[in-house]
Every structure is written in structure tokens, then in C-alpha cells.
Amino acid sequence: xxxxxxxxxxxxxxxxxxxxxxxxxxxxxxxxxxxxxxxxxxxxxxxxxxxxxxxxxxxxxxxxxxxxxxxxxxxxxxxxxxxxxxxxxxxxxxxxxxxxxxxxxxxxxxxxxxxxxxxxxxxxxxxxxxxxxxxxxxxxxxxxxxxxxxxxxxxxxxxxxxxxxxx
Numbered sequence: 610x611x612x613x614x615x616x617x618x619x620x621x622x623x624x625x626x627x628x629x630x631x632x633x634x635x636x637x638x639x640x641x642x643x644x645x646x647x648x649x650x651x652x653x654x655x656x657x658x659x660x661x662x663x664x665x666x667x668x669x670x671x672x673x674x675x676x677x678x679x680x681x682x683x684x685x686x687x688x689x690x691x692x693x694x695x696x697x698x699x700x701x702x703x704x705x706x707x708x709x710x711x712x713x714x715x716x717x718x719x720x721x722x723x724x725x726x727x728x729x730x731x732x733x734x735x736x737x738x739x740x741x742x743x744x745x746x747x748x749x750x751x752x753x754x755x756x757x758x759x760x761x762x763x764x765x766x767x768x769x770x771x772x773x774x775x776x
Contacts, residue, residue, distance in 0.1 A: 610764070611637070613670040614756030615661070616749045617678065617697055619689035620644055622657055623749025626668050627739065629761040636739045637668060639750040650689070654696045661700045673701050674760035676752070677710045711759050716752075719759035731755055 610630065616623030621644075626637040642660040644653035678687070678694060701708045711719075718724040720734045732744040732751045738758055745751040 610672065610761070611668050611670045612757040612760050613664060613668060613673045614753040614758070614760065615673060615675045615697055616752035616756065617676060617690060617694040618749060619653065619686070619693045620646065621747060621749045622661070622693065622697070623747065623751070623753035624661070624664055625745070625750055625752075625754030625757050626664065626670070627754065627757045627761070629757075629764075634739050634758065634761070636741060636754070638664075639745050639754055641747050641749050650692070654692060657693055658696045658700050661697060662704070665700065665704045665706065670706055672707045672709060672760055672764065674709050674711055674756040675701075676716065676756055677712050679713055709760055709763070711756060711763070715763075716755050716759045719762045720755045 610628070612627050612629060614623075614625040614627070622642040624641060625639040628635040628637055642657050644656050675694070675697065678691060698708065714724045717726040717731060720726070720738070721730050723730075728748070732748070735741070735751050735754045735758065736744045739754060745754055
């Protein structure tokens with residue numbers, strides 16, 4: 610199973626691609642789509658759409674795990690990230706790829722076994738579970754890989770019952 614994890618953002622969208630077969634992970638690629646401040650919103654959203662679409666066409670994933678939005682900061686940031694997330698969901702729907710959403714708490718629980726884990730603990734577990742030589746950078750890519758790991762674990766436990774699936 611090929612899984613893409615996506616950590617939505619406006620300036621940085623984390624992307625992590627893994628293969629999960631026989632309880633083993635293989636990292637295929639990770640990175641980020643970045644957009645520059647000062648660039649018109651529509652151009653930033655188009656870049657996110659276009660670059661994500663390239664990943665989808667390259668890997669043809671069986672599923673995509675996207676982090677649910679959680680904000681307790683400023684409204685402008687929330688709106689921009691929500692717009693980017695909308696573009697991400699449209700790109701996934703256009704490719705007819707099953708989309709699953711996970712909260713930060715679910716990801717932490719799945720990856721570390723502890724729902725209140727710190728960012729550094731999650732990054733270290735991502736490195737360990739994927740057999741990487743270093744913690745993936747940028748942090749958004751590590752978060753995206755954590756989402757892919759979370760989906761693999763959830764998918765195994767839920768037997769593709771559609772839990773957490775976006776309809």
C-alpha cells in the first residue's frame with residue numbers, strides 16, 4: 610500500500626510518501642511544497658495544487674492521510690491554511706484517491722503511543738519507524754510522514770472500515 614501523508618499549510622505543505630507492506634515501512638520520498646510570502650494568494654494556492662498533483666501522479670497512492678485543522682492562534686493564518694487545505698482536498702478528489710483525516714492527538718497516539726507527545730518525540734519515532742539516518746526536514750515533512758504512519762496503523766486496526774474517511 611502506498612500512502613501519502615499531508616501536513617496542510619499555506620507557506621509550507623509537508624508531504625511524506627511511504628510504502629507499507631507486511632508490517633514494514635519503506636520511505637519513498639518526503640519534502641515540502643513551499644510558497645513565498647508576498648506572492649498573490651491565488652498563485653500560492655495554484656502552486657500547492659500543481660506540486661501536489663505531481664506527487665499524486667508520480668506515486669499513485671492507495672490512500673492519503675491529511676491532518677485535520679486545529680487553530681488557537683490568529684484568524685488570518687487559519688483562513689489561509691483552510692484555503693490551502695481546500696485546494697489539497699480538491700486535488701485528491703480530482704484523482705479519486707481515498708482521503709482520511711487524523712487529528713494531531715490521533716497521530717501522536719499512533720506514532721508514539723502517547724497522545725501528549727512532544728514534537729521532538731514524534732520526529733524521533735518517525736526516524737526510527739522508517740529507518741532513516743536523520744530526522745526528516747523540514748518539520749512539516751516529518752509531520753506528513755507521521756500522518757502516513759498513523760494511517761498505516763489505523764488502516765491495519767480498522768480493516769479499511771472507512772473510519773476517519775472524508776466523504
